[in-house]
Amino acid sequence: MPRAATNDRTELKSITLDAGGVYYKDLNSQVRGLIDEGYEEIVLQGVNGQRYIGDGLTQKVKIIIEGVPGNDLGAFMDGPTVIVNDNAQDGVGNTMNSGKIVVKGHAGDVLGYGMRGGRVFVLGDVGYRIGIHMKSFKDQVPVIVAGGRAGDFFGEYMAGGVLVLLGLELGDSPLVGSYVGTGMHGGAIFLRGEVCDHQLGSEVRVYPLEEEDRCQLEGLLAEFAEDTGADLSGVSLDDFVKLQPFSHRPYGNMYCY
Amino acid sequence: MAGNMVTSEFLVQVDHERCRKCKRCTLNCGFGVFDFKDRVTADTSKCVACHRCVVFCPEEAITVARNPLAFREHSSWDVDRRKAIWKQAQDSGMLLTGMGNDLPWLNVFDHLLIDACQVTNPSIDPLREPMELRTYLGRRPDRVEVERSDGGFKLDTEVGNIIKLDIPIMFSGMSYGSVSINVHKSLALAAQRLGTVMNTGEGGLHEELYPYGDHIIVQCASGRFGVHSEYLNKGVAVEIKVGQGAKPGIGGHLPGEKIGREVSSTRMIPVGTDALSPAPHHDIYSIEDLRQLIYALKEATGYKPVSVKIATVHNVAAIASGIARAGADIIYLDGFRGGTGASPAVVRDHVGIPLEIALAVVDQQLRSEGIRNWVSIIAAGGIRSSADVAKAIALGADAVGVGTAALIALGCRLCQKCYTGNCSWGIATQRPELVGRLDPDWGAERLVNLINAWSLELKEILGALGVNAVESLRGNRERLRSLGLDEMTTEILDVKPAGR
Ligand code: SF4
Ligand code: SF4
Numbered sequence: 001m002p003r004a005a006t007n008d009r010t011e012l013k014s015i016t017l018d019a020g021g022v023y024y025k026d027l028n029s030q031v032r033g034l035i036d037e038g039y040e041e042i043v044l045q046g047v048n049g050q051r052y053i054g055d056g057l058t059q060k061v062k063i064i065i066e067g068v069p070g071n072d073l074g075a076f077m078d079g080p081t082v083i084v085n086d087n088a089q090d091g092v093g094n095t096m097n098s099g100k101i102v103v104k105g106h107a108g109d110v111l112g113y114g115m116r117g118g119r120v121f122v123l124g125d126v127g128y129r130i131g132i133h134m135k136s137f138k139d140q141v142p143v144i145v146a147g148g149r150a151g152d153f154f155g156e157y158m159a160g161g162v163l164v165l166l167g168l169e170l171g172d173s174p175l176v177g178s179y180v181g182t183g184m185h186g187g188a189i190f191l192r193g194e195v196c197d198h199q200l201g202s203e204v205r206v207y208p209l210e211e212e213d214r215c216q217l218e219g220l221l222a223e224f225a226e227d228t229g230a231d232l233s234g235v236s237l238d239d240f241v242k243l244q245p246f247s248h249r250p251y252g253n254m255y256c257y
Numbered sequence: 258m259a260g261n262m263v264t265s266e267f268l269v270q271v272d273h274e275r276c277r278k279c280k281r282c283t284l285n286c287g288f289g290v291f292d293f294k295d296r297v298t299a300d301t302s303k304c305v306a307c308h309r310c311v312v313f314c315p316e317e318a319i320t321v322a323r324n325p326l327a328f329r330e331h332s333s334w335d336v337d338r339r340k341a342i343w344k345q346a347q348d349s350g351m352l353l354t355g356m357g358n359d360l361p362w363l364n365v366f367d368h369l370l371i372d373a374c375q376v377t378n379p380s381i382d383p384l385r386e387p388m389e390l391r392t393y394l395g396r397r398p399d400r401v402e403v404e405r406s407d408g409g410f411k412l413d414t415e416v417g418n419i420i421k422l423d424i425p426i427m428f429s430g431m432s433y434g435s436v437s438i439n440v441h442k443s444l445a446l447a448a449q450r451l452g453t454v455m456n457t458g459e460g461g462l463h464e465e466l467y468p469y470g471d472h473i474i475v476q477c478a479s480g481r482f483g484v485h486s487e488y489l490n491k492g493v494a495v496e497i498k499v500g501q502g503a504k505p506g507i508g509g510h511l512p513g514e515k516i517g518r519e520v521s522s523t524r525m526i527p528v529g530t531d532a533l534s535p536a537p538h539h540d541i542y543s544i545e546d547l548r549q550l551i552y553a554l555k556e557a558t559g560y561k562p563v564s565v566k567i568a569t570v571h572n573v574a575a576i577a578s579g580i581a582r583a584g585a586d587i588i589y590l591d592g593f594r595g596g597t598g599a600s601p602a603v604v605r606d607h608v609g610i611p612l613e614i615a616l617a618v619v620d621q622q623l624r625s626e627g628i629r630n631w632v633s634i635i636a637a638g639g640i641r642s643s644a645d646v647a648k649a650i651a652l653g654a655d656a657v658g659v660g661t662a663a664l665i666a667l668g669c670r671l672c673q674k675c676y677t678g679n680c681s682w683g684i685a686t687q688r689p690e691l692v693g694r695l696d697p698d699w700g701a702e703r704l705v706n707l708i709n710a711w712s713l714e715l716k717e718i719l720g721a722l723g724v725n726a727v728e729s730l731r732g733n734r735e736r737l738r739s740l741g742l743d744e745m746t747t748e749i750l751d752v753k754p755a756g757r
Pocket of ligand 2: 307355356664668669670671672673674675676679680681682684685
């Protein structure tokens with residue numbers, strides 16, 4: 001059974017759980033129990049692949065994860081802040097509504113699928129199918145920032161929100177794969193570096209940054225650096241391009257009646 | 258050049274002798290057929306035969322007739338095919354349509370007959386004896402252990418969440434956006450009164466319907482519209498929509514015209530943008546991925562039952578087995594006659610297999626693997642009457658879903674023009690003046706009337722079969738016989754031919 005220890009080091013009502021060897025279902029139910037008891041910060045130590053941490057939680061709590069959490073971290077999440085001091089796996093922030101996830105290593109595929117609000121910051125690389133069908137609504141604008149590179153289908157079907165890819169420490173590898181923004185009909189993608197036409201979906205075009213883009217990006221990068229500890233001293237806003245769809249209705253002419 | 262080569266399908270005739278110029282028809286037609294200058298004029302090319310004008314004309318002055326225009330007969334080039342080519346040669350693009358498959362494919366239900374008792378094993382009179390229609394949906398344990406405890410018995414096995422329905426009939430998923438808010442309200446009110454459930458479809462749940470959560474299954478589809486923690490927890494179960502009978506394997510495009518303010522805030526997307534549902538869920542590329550999403554939803558809802566809705570396609574039995582093993586509690590089979598608000602006609606009419614056959618093979622497959630108790634099966638997409646309900650249950654369904662039949666009860670004339678958003682009956686539309694025509698209380702009453710009538714008929718059928726619970730009919734194919742089906746189909750259905 002996990003060991004629980006109350007932490008005094010923060011002003012938050014905080015507790016540390018040893019997650020080592022605990023089945024995900026038990027772990028998540030303990031986390032929910034602790035939140036019900038009023039804990040505002042929960043540190044999970046020895047996490048090793050447990051799925052669904054933070055899934056469906058609506059309270060504004062902070063969950064700090066030591067170790068590598070399993071798939072669907074923060075799925076359907078609506079409020080909490082989750083800090084991962086290591087890598088994360090697939091499905092981070094799946095259909096997330098609000099809150100924040102910070103991954104201080106790499107993250108896997110299908111990150112932020114259908115995400116509708118909140119932020120996901122990943123210090124390192126991200127996998128395939130990132131930010132698919134992200135959408136924004138009113139003041140809810142989801143943001144994903146990744147410090148490294150990304151695979152294919154980045155921002156596919158994107159309907160709103162902001163995707164940023166920084167390509168830090170890229171070396172010779174490409175910044176992003178193919179099919180970027182395929183089917184995109186809303187939102188914006190910011191890439192630090194060049195993309196070739198053959199990498200782009202046919203619904204997007206490359207645009208230069210406008211003043212308001214620069215403002216937005218500046219704010220996001222500062223927040224990203226603070227949360228992840230990334231060194232952005234060499235990053236200039238002049239190196240970015242913006243990808244946007246040229247229609248909110250890419251398939252409007254596909255039908256006849 | 259010639260104008261529109263596609264000749265009018267229907268002719269609208271106004272009897273000006275009878276007409277008293279009340280102009281009701283001009284207001285009632287959602288498709289803009291009527292105009293009034295001195296007298297009523299009708300643009301027949303716009304008529305879809307939705308009959309709104311006919312029903313609301315106080316003088317019975319309007320008739321709608323099929324255009325008798327003669328075409329030279331040709332057995333492989335029927336008129337509809339010629340018209341399709343004219344339209345596509347003119348506007349290009351895929352032909353769009355609404356409602357279910359309208360091609361005259363073999364209807365298996367109409368080739369199945371139900372048994373009855375005679376002389377031995379007497380039939381039961383449902384008017385005198387209780388007839389149980391109650392139905393439970395969800396995963397059953399492989400075995401139950403019962404413990405004796407002071408005088409009584411105590412269940413010693415943990416049983417998961419189970420949904421209780423008073424009747425084996427529920428309302429199928431129809432999204433708010435494709436249908437109007439008043440359809441959703443009618444369905445929710447009726448589901449509550451009938452002791453059954455409605456299904457949100459993929460467009461989220463309007464907040465006004467939150468109080469009916471105990472009678473609602475909420476859907477999570479590939480577009481994830483309006484899906485958030487609160488929504489997921491409002492219903493009695495969550496349904497992952499993988500496929501739809503009317504458009505297996507393809508996504509959905511709700512046109513921007515239908516995304517007004519209210520639909521926008523329920524779907525949580527901006528007004529006027531197309532709501533695009535990707536063809537697959539991009540977090541489900543395998544059975545393992547499906548399992549992952551099923552359990553993500555269970556974790557988010559305190560382990561409510563999860564249903565997985567699929568279109569009935571060729572390999573449906575193996576797919577269903579995978580779904581059961583992935584941890585689903587309910588498998589919702591949507592047959593190739595299932596309805597839609599909008600689908601390319603080519604997909605609606607030519608993709609998928611009949612519900613009846615899919616149902617039979619899924620039930621058999623799960624039985625042969627010894628996992629039938631793991632899931633409940635809902636059969637939908639082609640249920641037209643209580644006879645179809647009884648036959649579907651005998652083929653292995655735990656319950657059925659009705660969509661088109663419910664809309665017909667609300668006034669739908671099956672004009673198949675749902676994708677235009679002009680539904681004169683206030684059903685498949687978001688135009689406020691049209692939506693207001695459907696009064697949810699009236700709608701709910703019609704739905705309750707219909708389903709109660711079917712329930713009575715179902716009890717009558719059960720009584721004739723000599724059983725007193727719908728449970729005794731479930732998967733009981735011995736009580737079905739086929740008539741006029743080929744040998745192979747009869748064998749696949751695992752029923753005997755009439756006379757055997
Ligand atoms: S509804 Fe009937 S009576 Fe009234 S204007 Fe139209 S055709 Fe004439
Ligand atoms: S719902 Fe309306 S538009 Fe669709 S078929 Fe029925 S009457 Fe026609």
